Amino acid sequence: MQSSALLLQEHRIRPSAQRLVVFDYLRSVKTHPSVDTIYQALQATNPNLSRTTVYNTLELLTKKGLILTLDFGEGFLRYDGNVEPHSHFQCEKCGAVIDIMETAEGCEKMLPKGCTLSSASLYLYGKCMNCK
Incomplete structure (x- = not known):
């Protein structure tokens, strides 16, 4: 590093x-x-x-x-502090935020043909393993 x-x-x-x-x-x-x-x-x-x-x-x-x-x-x-492309999961009960290492390439595959991706931000919500 x-x-x-x-x-x-x-x-x-x-x-x-x-x-x-x-x-x-x-x-x-x-x-x-x-x-x-x-x-x-x-x-x-x-x-x-x-x-x-x-x-x-x-x-x-x-x-x-x-x-x-x-x-x-x-x-x-x-x-x-992690600026690599990734998403985040937040527990609705305890509030913990966990990195989900989805790559930009994975997101680009979801785009319609001919579109380009400049950035991505995805927040997912649910319950973490400790709270479910």
Whole structure:
């Protein structure tokens, strides 16, 4: 896996300590956290990190295509450090979000002949194995 600092530099983002800690955290978790979850997880080891800095960093990383912003209609956004094409499943009971690794090529096969795919976003809902 390429270093976070190098990825930020390649996307013309100054790799500050705060940006690196937020980016590293998102790249290491599979839970699709909210701003508040990220802030709370990092606050203990980074007491100078503000909620505003976390929010602004997430906005910048999203704008530069380094993370995904997910909206499940919960009244807050979730963030995903995995920018590879994939879908998401959300448990209707516990709220867990799970990656489903559907490729863009798989989605393109569903398109009418002659159409091209530039991006895909699919949210699936149901109950996870722990809640069913």
